[in-house]
Amino acid sequence: MNLSKHFSVTLAVVAVAATSSIAQVKRKPTPSPKSKPVAAVPVVKPTVLPTDQDVLIGKLPNGLTYYIRHNEQPKNRAELYLVVKAGSILETDAQQGLAHFTEHMAFNGTRDFPKNELVNYLQKSGVRFGADLNARTSFDETIYQLPLPTDSAEVFKNGFNILANWAGYVTFDQSELDKERGVVLEEQRLRGKNAQERLSLQTLPVLLNNSRYASRLPIGQESVLKTFDAATIKSFYHDWYRPDLQAVIAVGDFDVKTVEELIKNKFSGLTNPAGEKPRAIYNVPAAPGTVVKIATDAEFPYTLAQIVVKHPARVVKTTTDYMHDVRVNLFNYMMSQRLDELQRKPDPPFLYARASYSALVAKQDAFSAVVVAKPGDLQNAVKTLVGETERARKFGFTLTELERAKQATLVQMQNAFNERDKTNSANFVRQYSQHFITGEAIPGIDFEYNFIASNINKIGTADMNAMAAQVITEQNRVIIVEGPEKDKDKLPDEKTLLTWVNTAGAGVTAYVDNVTIRPLMEKLPTPGKIASETTDEAIGTTTLVLENGLTAILKPTQFKNDQILINGYSFGGTSLASDADFTSANLAAPIIGGSGIADFNQGQLEKMLAGKNVNVSPYIADATQGISASASPRDFETAMQLIYLYFTQPRKDEDIWKGNISQTRSILTNRGLDPSSVYQDTVSAVLGNYNMRAMVTTLPNLNAATLDKAYSFFKDRFADASGFTFTFVGNFDVGVIKPYIEAYLGSLPSTRKKETYRDLKIYPPAGQLTKTVYKGQDDKSSVQMLFSGDYQYGEANNIQMDALEEVMNIKLTERLREQESGVYSPGVRITYNKIPAGRYTVTIYFTCSSANVDKLIAATMDEISKLKLNGATATDIQKFVAEEARSTQVQLKENVFWAGYLGGSSQNGENAADILKHVSNLEQITVESTKATATKYLNTSNLIKLILMPEKK
Structure with a gap:
């Protein structure tokens, strides 16, 4: 198991030390990770890490692997995943982009769920498309995620049928294929068609040494996506969607043996193709020395440099591997702390900098140092960043730095250990996915916590200093500079850049760690009552x-x-x-x-x-x-x-x-x-x-x-x-x-001023307004349509607005994505506020080609007109009610929900106990109520259209 995926020791939260000076407020002593008794796990020689006993791992005769774990967080829910060891790296030239396209088609028609029936069925069962139901394709794998309720036996059982349909029974209906072309091309437009994509196309061949990975980006080739035939994508599916390359992962609130029988029943009938192709393994060949690439783009607003030193990946399978991963995380933490310190200077030498060792692609790890320079100050930024990494390589780390990093690691592990019975099912699913894809160990939190607590203090500064020298080298190194096209003449050439890098560490001295041992508070306040x-x-x-x-x-x-x-x-x-x-x-x-x-x-x-x-x-x-x-x-x-x-x-x-x-x-x-x-x-x-x-x-x-x-x-x-x-x-x-x-809190000063906010009336303007911005060289347009006005805040109105938002999301996805094939991910966001005044906004947004802007705006207005004329369909109301009821049941068991809800209800002067009526209040949503809500709030007399179009040529 990879610690960098299991926990991040670059703490997102700041940790605070307790002091003995706070003696007047008593509390129970809690053993620290250092003092807590643990089972010793001595490291004498590499030992294969154990496998967590709480997960059942099995394999069907056809080669399909399964992982099953009972877990009750959240209650009455389960995470079901299908993992396929097939991604874009396996595509032929004629299939570039079809691994990802196959993922799309899994939602557009299978043997048991023709056309869009799968999404329709799951939405009615309380599963949101995109937010819950989703999938992703990368170079080496494709992963489908299906979160389901387990308190509905029929829906839960059918989930395994859905996974089996994805695994072997996608139909690739020609009409659905043709409609989905536009959707995938629009996803390509949404995620790309920008400066970062153009720069990546220049730099990736250098970074990945012109390997197959550089020419097999998952989004694929536009020319292929527009012209491929059904036989070509069916060939990819036939070759690579096969049980010996697949795993089913089920974690949730269910009976393990029942789930195992469901998997055997639904997946045993899948067969591997006759004369199956070997699953080829590709890599990125090492390159001696240093390769430099300087790339510019007219729309890129920053100047940055990145130094990448590539190393063979290390999959964590043994205790030795695990200790290496611990050292990597300590190293990353300390490097991050040093760079953060530089960022706090009165004249910081860069806008942003980070240096760390982590996974790259293609069974490679890498030490990567990146710096974003101030305009016109690239040399100083590069020299400062490289000087800092050279300081670590030459002089290593101090004992006090290392001790802080260890404490941060122990805190993270103790948190995970303390929450072991409250861990979300999705966390386990991610671990088991990596075990299947890479072979990474899954020893379980009990072993990991005890292992780290017993062994972390065996790591000394000499170990860390040796690691810095190992990962920061001049071999198999790539240096990339990216900047605005207008500054091209100001950027260094390769020789100058290498001179900066090679001389940056010449005068560095050992790091001095300024620490204090004073307590946070010298004196306690006088308590209030x-x-x-x-x-x-x-x-x-x-x-x-x-x-x-x-x-x-x-x-x-x-x-x-x-x-x-x-x-x-x-x-x-x-x-x-x-x-x-x-x-x-x-x-x-x-x-x-x-x-x-x-x-x-x-x-x-x-x-x-x-x-x-x-x-x-x-x-x-x-x-x-x-x-x-x-x-x-x-x-x-x-x-x-x-x-x-x-x-x-x-x-x-x-x-x-x-x-x-x-x-x-x-x-x-x-x-x-x-x-x-x-x-x-x-x-x-x-x-x-x-x-x-x-x-x-x-x-x-x-x-x-x-x-x-x-x-x-x-x-x-x-x-x-x-x-x-x-x-x-x-x-x-x-x-x-x-x-x-x-x-x-009781000791805080009080003046009883009874202050409140001012309503500055910063609202969207009333009336109809269209504003078009012409900017950008690519054919990429963004549209926002906004309705707004006064609003009477309260549960009765709020619940109708929530329903309207989801119904509009459903209808616009069906119309703009599925029917028009003109967008990838249209969205509707409705906000309503009581503070500083009762106001609402309905925002509709999507990205599309410039030629389709008017057509898609018209289609959107057509769907709005239908809602105002007819209201929502009973089916769409059923979908919203199911989704809202199930999400509310989950939220009521989450601290983060209650923290936000209690604060919000206090600010708005609401009775917090009203949340207990929320699910029953969903009965208030009817066809007529959605019609009335749409008519009142989608008022075209207050409609703003904001459009981004490419620059006129």
């Missing part, structure tokens, strides 16, 4: 009002073992800033939130907090300000300390301010080269009625902003705790966390 306490038994919440006016809503759950979500808000936000100070106010939260806290700068803070599972971020939105946080139960107190300090001792850092302003200026420089950015900037301007707050920051506004104004605004927004409401959701005992709430 709880003024009142009420409970809502229906939804299991306790509401506390503290003497300083702050409200805390507590919902203890058992959905996750190692998670507490904390969110706090009060009204005001940037709406209270003047236009002149808006840019400063808008930058306040990200700048102050990234500046550290109290006397600790951000670098010191991150180093202090390595080894804890906690994340705390302040925010200031349009109408609110607040805190978003999460922590494991053992680190809950640290999270509360950080929240207290962001209120009382926010830190302003001149270096962070200068660095961010410098970065933003650089990003704005070439923003106008990218068609999508130009279009989205226009969309924002039009829909915000050209209010400067809704538009991209301009250089004059940026130059007028100051750190003092930002800091002052931040302090003002968090000066009064009386207006704040905090929600706590997760694994805690109400009685246990009350003292923490009193200590760290």
Whole structure:
């Protein structure tokens, strides 16, 4: 098993260290990963890793492999996958793109589900097409995913019939093939037809050494997709969709033996073709020395350099492999930390930089270092990045760096171990897919946790320093530079670039790790007191009002073992800033939130907090300000300390301010080269009625902003705790966390100002408006159609709007994708708000060819007219009700749902217990109600059309 896929030690969350100075608030001691007794797993010689005993692995006589595991997260649900060891690498010249096209055809007609009946059947069973039901094709495999309810025996049983139909009974009906050509070509247009695709076509042959991988991109060749015949795609399906190259993976809330019998019953009849072709294995040949490629494009807004050193892949099968993977993750963590430190300088040497060792393609791993330069400053960016990797290669890492990386790894593994009985089924499916495709071991979390806890401290700095020297070499190396066409003459030639790279590390010295051993808080605040306490038994919440006016809503759950979500808000936000100070106010939260806290700068803070599972971020939105946080139960107190300090001792850092302003200026420089950015900037301007707050920051506004104004605004927004409401959701005992709430929230300052937000009336303009942007060299158009107006917020209206959104998604997918073959993924998004005023927007969006814009807009309006005239069909209402009911059942068992819902209902003044009526309220959706909703809210008197067209030639 590959640790980089199992967990990421480059922590997305900041971890915080507990201190003994917080003795006045008692809690139960929790053993740390270091002190927790574990079963020793000594590493004496390479030993084959065990296979998790909780997964049943078998093989049918025809060669099909199956993996079955009982798992109850989420309850009454299962993840079913079909994995095929066949992808674009196996295509002939005449089949380029047909591995991916085959995936599409699996949804467009099989033996038991002709034409579109499969999608139709699953939608009525509560499975959303695209969001739940999906598939993907890559170079070497194709994977189909089918999440299903298990509380419907018929639907669940039929799921295995669906997988079997995909595995061997796709029909390739000619009429469906011809319709799907347009859809696949539109997917190619959506994902490509841009600067990045054109640059990739220049660089991939160099990166992949002109191997077969460079000429077999999964999306294929447009000429093939337009002209291939049915016999050609059937040949690919016949050759490669065969049981000896397939696996069925089933993980979920079901009986394992029953599922095994279903698999045997449905898949034993599949046969391998006579005289089957051997499944060829392709690779990328190594190239001695260094190869350089410099590529430009007129629409690319950045200048970047990438250095890739390729190595043979290492599949994790033994304890030695596993330890190697642990060292890789430690290495990546430490490199990331060093580059982040450079990014926090007052004049950062680059816009972005990252260096890591990970999987590439074609049984290759690679050390990859990438840097995005400031305009005109590529040399400095390259030399800084290479200098930093050379520093690691020459001098290695310090003991303190390594210890932090180990603690981060242990935290990640302990989290996974603690959640072992609450792990989502999809996580297991991904592991078993890799086991089938690559042979990667699946030892299970019990073994992994104990193994790492017992062995990670055997890794010393000498091991890590040796690894750096091994992966950062000058052999089998590719250096790529990409930039705007207009800067072509300013880019280095190959000789100059190699000179930069080869001399970058000449003067580097060993890294100095500046750390602090001071506690986060030297002195505890004087606790406040709880003024009142009420409970809502229906939804299991306790509401506390503290003497300083702050409200805390507590919902203890058992959905996750190692998670507490904390969110706090009060009204005001940037709406209270003047236009002149808006840019400063808008930058306040990200700048102050990234500046550290109290006397600790951000670098010191991150180093202090390595080894804890906690994340705390302040925010200031349009109408609110607040805190978003999460922590494991053992680190809950640290999270509360950080929240207290962001209120009382926010830190302003001149270096962070200068660095961010410098970065933003650089990003704005070439923003106008990218068609999508130009279009989205226009969309924002039009829909915000050209209010400067809704538009991209301009250089004059940026130059007028100051750190003092930002800091002052931040302090003002968090000066009064009386207006704040905090929600706590997760694994805690109400009685246990009350003292923490009193200590760290009850002690916050309170001025009783009773502030609220201002309604600045930044709404889309009324009336009919069409705005066309002409930008881009490719035939690629984007369309947004937006209806908007006043809205009466409430459950009765909201549920009708949710139904309208899903019905429109269904109808436009059927019309624009399936019937017109003009788009890949049309979408409808309906938003409705009570704050700052009752407003709604209905946004319809799609990408298509420029020639089809008018036709597809007309088709969209035709579907809208039908809805307004007839309402939704009973079948489409049934689909929405089934999907909404099943998704609600899942959400009610998720911390993240309750965290968002409790905060939202508090802000909107709603009764949180109303969520328990939501499924029964779905009965209110009828043909007539959808007709009335469509008529009222799809009012063409308020319709904005925003269109991106290629530049006129």
